[in-house]
Amino acid sequence: MEELIKRAGLEDIERKVMADKRLSFEDGLRLYQAPLLAVGYLANLKRERLHGKKAYYVYNQHINYSNECINLCKFCAFGKPKGHKEGFTLSLEEIEQKIKERLQEPIKEIHIVGSVHPDLPFDYYVEIVKMVRRLRPEVVIKAYTVTEIAHFARISGKSEEEVLQILKEAGLQMLPGGGAEVFSSRVRQELCPKKLSAERWLSIAKLAHQLGIPSNCTMLYGHIETIEERLEHLIALREAQDETGGFLCFIPLSFHPKNTKLSHLPGPTAVDDLKTIAISRLMLDNIPHIKAYWIMLTPKLAQVALSFGADDIDGTIIEEKITHMAQATSPQCLTRSELEAMIKEAGYEPVERDGLFRAVTKRVV
Ligand code: V47
DSSP: OHHHHHHTTOHHHHHHHHTTOOOOHHHHHHHHHSOHHHHHHHHHHHHHHHHTTEEEEEOEEEEEOBOBOSSOOTTOSSOBOTTOTTOOBOOHHHHHHHHHHTTTSOOOEEEEEOOOOSSOOHHHHHHHHHHHHHHOTTSEEEEOOHHHHHHHHHHHTOOHHHHHHHHHHHTOOBBOOTTOOOOOHHHHHHHOTTSOOHHHHHHHHHHHHHTTOOEEEEEEESSSOOHHHHHHHHHHHHHHHHHHOOEEEEEEEEOOOTTSTTTTSOOOOHHHHHHHHHHHHHHOTTOOEEBOOHHHHOHHHHHHHTTTTOOEEEEOBOSOOTTGGGTOOSOSBOOHHHHHHHHHHTTOEEEEEOTTSOBOOSOOO
C-alpha cells in the first residue's frame, strides 16, 4: 500500500489522515483525480480509525405517505403533479394499516418521508407521528426532511422552530437527510428552482440540532454538478457540523436518471460511486457515519463500499419508492441475515443499530 500511495503522490494526505488533520478543498480535488484503490485505502484507514471493523445496519420500515408534489425537481421520478395517474396520498388509516401489518417484527426505525404536497394540512403530518408513537412506543421515528419542515412552516403559519417543537412533542426523534441535493445555487436553479435554498436547508438542519433533534445529511451526485460543487457541498456540511454536531450520518445518493427529466444522462459509474463514498469519509472528519445506501448502489456495490469508507449499509427497508420509481434494479427489502452475511463476507463485524445509531443489545428474532 505504501507503494500505491507513493505512486499516487498522496503521502501528505496519508499523513494528515493518520494525524486526524482536516483535509482541504484542494486535497479533495487531488483525491478525485487519484487512482480508486489509493483513495479507498485512505478512506478505509479513516473508517477503521473511527469504527474498527464494525459495520452497522438497521431493521427499518419506510413509509412514503405521498408523492403528489408541487416542486417537481428534474432529478426526481417519485414526485407527480396532483391528479397524475401515478400520484398517491395515503390516508391516516392506510398508514396505520402499514404500521399494524408489521407490529410483530422487531423494527427499530420508521423512516417517513413524502413530497411537498399541494394541500395536506400540517395536522396530518403531526397525526402520523402521534399514531406511529402510539402503535410503536419503542421505535425511533425518523421523519420529514428539512424541505418538508420548511413547507410545514409555510402552510401552518408557524415558525420552523414551532413546527419542530410540535413534531418533537408528538414523538419525532430525528430528521432524515434528504432535500440537500447539491448546495450549488447554479445546480439548484437548473434542477430544482422551487426547492429551498442551501442556506435555508443548512439553517433549518442546525435549528433542529439545537432543539435536540439530530439529523442525517445527503448529497445527490452524478447529474450536472461539477467535482468542485461536490466538494463545496461537503465542506458546507462539515462547517455546519462544527457548529452543532447534530449530523449523525452522511449519505451520498447516487443519481438514478431513469423516468426523470434527466433520463438522457448516464448516471454515476461504480468508480465514481466508490470514490465519492471514500472522499466523503475523508472530507467529513466530524460526521460519525457514512452510509452506503444499498437501495441506490445495489447490495453488491454497497458491500464493496464497506472497504471504501462506508460503515453503514442502512437496513431492511421494506417497500422503497423514491429510487424504484426511477427504475432502480435493487430489491425492495433485505432480511437481517442477508445484511449480516453481506457484511461478514466483506470482512466486517455486523452491528445491528437503531435509528440513532445505538447498538441493539436485546435482540428479538
Ligand atoms: O432528497 C430523488 C434523492 C432523496 C432521486 O436519512 C434521488 O437515513 C437518486 O434522502 N436518484 C431522498 N436519488 C432519499 C434520502 C434518504 C434515503 C435513505 C436514507 C436516508 C437517511 C435518506 O433521494 C431526495 C433526493 O436527494 N433522490 N430522486 C433519483 N432519481
